[in-house]
Amino acid sequence: MGMHNQHRAHVIVLGNTKGGSGKSTTAMHIIVRLLRLGHSVGALDFDGRQQTLGRYIENRGIFSTAKNVTLPMPSFRSVKPSLLKDLNAAQKEEHQQACKALEDLIYTHDYVVIDCPGSDSFISRIGHSFADTLVTPINDSFIDLDVIAHIDPHTFQMIQPSWYSEMVWDQRKRRKLKDNHDIDWVVVRNKLSHTETKNKKRMTGVLEQLSSKIGYRTIHGLGDRVIFRELFLLGLTLSDLKQHGLGVHMTMSHLVAHQEVKDLVAFLKLPKAHEAAA
Numbered sequence: 708m709g710m711h712n713q714h715r716a717h718v719i720v721l722g723n724t725k726g727g728s729g730k731s732t733t734a735m736h737i738i739v740r741l742l743r744l745g746h747s748v749g750a751l752d753f754d755g756r757q758q759t760l761g762r763y764i765e766n767r768g769i770f771s772t773a774k775n776v777t778l779p780m781p782s783f784r785s786v787k788p789s790l791l792k793d794l795n796a797a798q799k800e801e802h803q804q805a806c807k808a809l810e811d812l813i814y815t816h817d818y819v820v821i822d823c824p825g826s827d828s829f830i831s832r833i834g835h836s837f838a839d840t841l842v843t844p845i846n847d848s849f850i851d852l853d854v855i856a857h858i859d860p861h862t863f864q865m866i867q868p869s870w871y872s873e874m875v876w877d878q879r880k881r882r883k884l885k886d887n888h889d890i891d892w893v894v895v896r897n898k899l900s901h902t903e904t905k906n907k908k909r910m911t912g913v914l915e916q917l918s919s920k921i922g923y924r925t926i927h928g929l930g931d932r933v934i935f936r937e938l939f940l941l942g943l944t945l946s947d948l949k950q951h952g953l954g955v956h957m958t959m960s961h962l963v964a965h966q967e968v969k970d971l972v973a974f975l976k977l978p979k980a981h982e983a984a985a
């Protein structure tokens with residue numbers, strides 16, 4: 708039996724070359740939501756410098772031990788930047804590390820979630836090339852939108868796609884040639900304000916108009932909520948808060964935020980685990 712007949716996880720990649728858009732936070736929330744739905748999940752941190760996702764998962768383990776509670780955990784691997792001086796040698800090493808980490812997880816889990824660094828790098832491009840689903844969180848600002856397309860300030864029409872969109876297109880073409888897979892690109896709005904500002908309406912309009920031109924689906928993702936910042940230290944996500952014995956009080960705002968997380972994962976229209984496994 709060849710490798711291609713084997714079970715293969717569905718790979719979800721979090722990417723955006725803009726720093727701080729919410730990749731790691733969203734990655735962890737997708738991971739735990741999938742775990743809570745009963746799936747097995749592999750987590751891959753390609754941001755070997757910051758290791759936010761790795762630290763988040765570490766915090767989860769520490770919390771679970773300290774509170775003596777069982778929490779569903781992903782299997783974890785990380786890829787660190789190569790220290791080799793020669794560029795070709797460094798890239799070769801990173802590529803091998805990335806492939807090895809993916810291979811460790813892809814045949815034994817329903818899903819693999821990869822968190823990419825918030826900058827253009829060789830490792831980030833490798834991450835994108837692995838994607839079955841690419842999730843790009845963006846903050847509600849034209850500065851963040853500029854990563855996807857350059858917009859005319861007067862007409863709000865697209866002047867040209869940005870470098871990042873071109874890179875995603877390039878990865879899509881390669882994937883199509885490699886195994887005839889269409890990468891599903893989902894742009895997730897993050898840290899949304901709770902009031903309907905002029906900026907928010909404009910962003911909605913421009914994102915919808917660009918969606919067919921650039922080839923992504925877009926969702927009103929996660930609101931701007933302090934809880935998303937606080938849960939990191941505990942290693943928890945909104946999908947955990949209903950569990951007894953965690954000592955975190957669940958408020959109305961948390962319920963709303965959890966609904967957003969559930970809606971986001973549903974919007975990804977992921978193949979069911981048994982289909983992903985086929």
Ligand SMILES: Nc1ncnc2c1ncn2[C@@H]1O[C@H](COP(=O)(O)OP(=O)(O)OP(=O)(O)O)[C@@H](O)[C@H]1O
Pocket residue numbers: 725726727728729730731732733754757759823824825826897898899929930931932933935936937
């Ligand atoms: N929905 C949200 N509401 C409030 N704060 C948020 C939300 N999402 C993310 N944050 C906060 O925004 C900051 C950046 O988030 P995060 O680290 O997940 O982004 P990132 O894209 O992974 O960043 P980097 O590019 O540095 O890897 C963090 O302080 C995080 O707690």
Ligand SMILES: [Mg+2]
Pocket residue numbers: 730731732754757759760822823824825
């Ligand atoms: Mg990050």
